[in-house]
Amino acid sequence: MSEATPATVAIGAKPMGRAWLWWGALLLLALVLPWMFYDWTTGRHSGFMISMLSQAGMMVIFALSYNMLMGQAGLLSFCHAVFFGMGGYTVIHLLSSIGAGDIGIPMEVVPLFGGLAGLGMAIVFGYMATKQRATAFAMITMGIGELLATASVMFHHFFGGEGGITTDRMIDRSLFGLTYAQGIQVYYLIIGWTVISVVGMYFLTQTPLGRMANACRDNFERAQFVGYDPKIVRFVQFALSGLFAGIGGGLYAITYEIVTFDAMAGPLSANALLMAYIGGTTVFAGPILGAVLITVLQSGVSLLSNSWLVYVGVLFITMVTFVPTGLAGIVMAHGPIHKAGQLGRLTVPYLRLLVPGVALLLGFIGLVELLSFLTIGAAQGKKLSLFGAPIDVNAFQPWAIVAVCVLGGAGWLRIESKAFNRVWEQVTADVKARELLR
Amino acid sequence: MTAVSLRDVRKSFGPTEIIRGVNLEIQSGERHALIGPNGAGKTTLFNLISGRFPITSGEIALNDRRIDALPPHKINRMGLSRSFQITSIFHRLSVFENLRCALLWSQGYSYSFWSPLWRQKALNERAEFLLEDLNLTSRRDILAGLLSYAEQRALEVGMTIAGGASVILLDEPTAGMSHSETDYAMALIRRVTQGKTLLMVEHDMKVVFDLADTITVLVYGQVIASGPPEEVRASKAVREAYLGALEE
Ligand SMILES: Nc1ncnc2c1ncn2[C@@H]1O[C@H](COP(=O)(O)OP(=O)(O)O)[C@@H](O)[C@H]1O
Ligand SMILES: [Mg+2]
Numbered sequence: 001m002s003e004a005t006p007a008t009v010a011i012g013a014k015p016m017g018r019a020w021l022w023w024g025a026l027l028l029l030a031l032v033l034p035w036m037f038y039d040w041t042t043g044r045h046s047g048f049m050i051s052m053l054s055q056a057g058m059m060v061i062f063a064l065s066y067n068m069l070m071g072q073a074g075l076l077s078f079c080h081a082v083f084f085g086m087g088g089y090t091v092i093h094l095l096s097s098i099g100a101g102d103i104g105i106p107m108e109v110v111p112l113f114g115g116l117a118g119l120g121m122a123i124v125f126g127y128m129a130t131k132q133r134a135t136a137f138a139m140i141t142m143g144i145g146e147l148l149a150t151a152s153v154m155f156h157h158f159f160g161g162e163g164g165i166t167t168d169r170m171i172d173r174s175l176f177g178l179t180y181a182q183g184i185q186v187y188y189l190i191i192g193w194t195v196i197s198v199v200g201m202y203f204l205t206q207t208p209l210g211r212m213a214n215a216c217r218d219n220f221e222r223a224q225f226v227g228y229d230p231k232i233v234r235f236v237q238f239a240l241s242g243l244f245a246g247i248g249g250g251l252y253a254i255t256y257e258i259v260t261f262d263a264m265a266g267p268l269s270a271n272a273l274l275m276a277y278i279g280g281t282t283v284f285a286g287p288i289l290g291a292v293l294i295t296v297l298q299s300g301v302s303l304l305s306n307s308w309l310v311y312v313g314v315l316f317i318t319m320v321t322f323v324p325t326g327l328a329g330i331v332m333a334h335g336p337i338h339k340a341g342q343l344g345r346l347t348v349p350y351l352r353l354l355v356p357g358v359a360l361l362l363g364f365i366g367l368v369e370l371l372s373f374l375t376i377g378a379a380q381g382k383k384l385s386l387f388g389a390p391i392d393v394n395a396f397q398p399w400a401i402v403a404v405c406v407l408g409g410a411g412w413l414r415i416e417s418k419a420f421n422r423v424w425e426q427v428t429a430d431v432k433a434r435e436l437l438r
Numbered sequence: 439m440t441a442v443s444l445r446d447v448r449k450s451f452g453p454t455e456i457i458r459g460v461n462l463e464i465q466s467g468e469r470h471a472l473i474g475p476n477g478a479g480k481t482t483l484f485n486l487i488s489g490r491f492p493i494t495s496g497e498i499a500l501n502d503r504r505i506d507a508l509p510p511h512k513i514n515r516m517g518l519s520r521s522f523q524i525t526s527i528f529h530r531l532s533v534f535e536n537l538r539c540a541l542l543w544s545q546g547y548s549y550s551f552w553s554p555l556w557r558q559k560a561l562n563e564r565a566e567f568l569l570e571d572l573n574l575t576s577r578r579d580i581l582a583g584l585l586s587y588a589e590q591r592a593l594e595v596g597m598t599i600a601g602g603a604s605v606i607l608l609d610e611p612t613a614g615m616s617h618s619e620t621d622y623a624m625a626l627i628r629r630v631t632q633g634k635t636l637l638m639v640e641h642d643m644k645v646v647f648d649l650a651d652t653i654t655v656l657v658y659g660q661v662i663a664s665g666p667p668e669e670v671r672a673s674k675a676v677r678e679a680y681l682g683a684l685e686e
Binding site for chain 2: 209210228232233236
């Protein structure tokens, strides 16, 4: 798909207007969603849904905090999970202390301490990393990630080694008299902190620091000649992003009552990048989309398929190649067209994209699944079946169908996307012309 | 009073000395033009004064305070602001945001992450006022990277003077502009640099003789003449080295 019009308005350039409505709707959805999966006969929540939504909430914070670096400051970090994990470990230890009666902090405030731990770590490591920018910065963050991997072995007492550290969140201290015995209560705690964090991070984009982070991203040299030291801008931005990542990690610890090194390791840092990028780094809300999508893929698709990571990887590559502005970028590109009332002209072209697109997608999924059942599946003794009908992965026919879908779909999609691009360019040109006339 | 003074400033890139012992005094409130052939080292001299590059030897002072070991942002905070020959703006920020960013430090915001910009009335009014001054109000919310060349040049000048620096260095602000654009830009520059010290690199001799109180001619990294326009115009050395070539 083409990215014909770059968004003409930068991150947070305009104070929110009608956007409040969207945010309100999103929050409402987050609040009622668990109840749509509530089993009224047994009076139970869907455990799967609650844990997926909880995970999504903390990942939203995590991905947005990552984008404070990537999208807003132009910094590619490979150690963001360190601050998430540090928040997690800190909260685990804190919960244990509160549970033992050593200190009395209500549960609702506990995630903040995760944030403070993240902030502290980000101050220490940010001091090292933010002296540099671009590639050198990325390399240093890589080193920091490695450093922590080593540290986790050395400080066994704090990190708990292989098995990680566990706790019990039933600390019986709450501002609202809640026990947090049920997942739904934890979920609402997560939503609360997600709202605080999202508002906080949005607020930051509207401050001198936030704006200068954008400026340093665009042109760090010029920033110096208007009186700013880009190193300090990067440092403060980095530290604050660690604060929010730590809050996310704190919520993680409360949710799972266990933190292992996975919560601060490289793959999670890579996940932050995936979520932010796929969602869209140029729009404030982009990483929210990415976080939700990746979480759904992770929780939902991983139940259905061994190969969910393949799908995430391919999605990432596709986005980087074809849609560098991410999902939110696609949405934003339609804004002016919608305003001009021209969206209808894109309906048919989109439908025409959809057909070969779906063929290609299904073909690709088929291919991946066939391959995976040929190898891992066979080893696990699983059988591939579609709508209950077993499929023989050693037969010729399924492979042929899949090949036709992939090759045919890809070829057809190429043709259609060229046609689509022509329409898109026509429409955007018309919209621009109208704007000029006004 | 001397606003900027350079004493035997030298700069080498590797083995080649590009600035070869420049002495220069720019008085407060003066409009000073720096001219010379391409590659003479005019931009390099700007880079040295504004702290972009360290000098190899010599002394540079701003209002009698040494600045030659300071980083650019500190020099800027002391009241010296420069523009770039190759437009240097925040291309993914709106025109308005570009100007607001250029104002922030001088308005005392520092690295504040607690004051919401939308509440800073005085700051925002100043930015709007600048927009108007630059005739860019209609382009307010456009990404700076999408502006036309002449508009970007105007923004470049606007960002340079936004912070209210008392010493302004402009590097070929009108290069690449049409005649009418040049006239407009010069009127703008005259207006916004009122009462300030101005050091400007310019190739258009008409512009130079119109504007400048003092002209300095730089050739091969050395000052071959410096003085009032008539004096420089009459100088034999300058005619031979530079002006003569232009007039032919
Ligand atoms: N960063 C640099 N590294 C090496 N050589 C440079 C650098 N900057 C400028 N020069 C050289 O210095 C000389 C003067 O360049 P410049 O100051 O841009 O001239 P002017 O602005 O007078 O046209 C040129 O020969 C140029 O190649
Ligand atoms: Mg030059």
